[in-house]
Amino acid sequence: MIRAFLRLLAYISLSLAIIAAVLDAARSVGASRLVMTSLRDSWQSFSPSTLVPAEDYIRSHLYPMLWDPLMLWIFETPTFIIFAALAFVLYALGHRREQRAGRFAAR
Structure with a gap:
């Protein structure tokens, strides 16, 4: 299943x-x-109201040092x-x- x-x-x-x-x-x-088109741009055009809360959630609940090297790279990838x-x-x-x-x- x-x-x-x-x-x-x-x-x-x-x-x-x-x-x-x-x-x-x-x-x-x-x-x-x-x-x-980067993932950030696609997300911004599809659902702009959820992008900032998702970024805040990742920064606060996951390891904060993970944001800069990994998540920024993922958001800039096509x-x-x-x-x-x-x-x-x-x-x-x-x-x-x-x-x-x-x-x-x-x-």
Whole structure:
């Protein structure tokens, strides 16, 4: 049950990564230069009222020194890369491993 939920989240993340990549590609064609939207910019355009509370929560509840090196780097990374990596991790966690023994092997 949990593996199926993780795979569902992986598929949703992959869908969001593809949508973000297509939007960046369309913007790049329109601007005649490479355009990659950062996660902060995407979040700001999608839900600006939740960005500041999320930043405050991360700063206060998680290790404060984690904010500067890691979270700032994540927020400046292109959106499609973040969602593609998240999809990969979620799918790896929800992957059903094949049995080592063959179909007709004795167990």
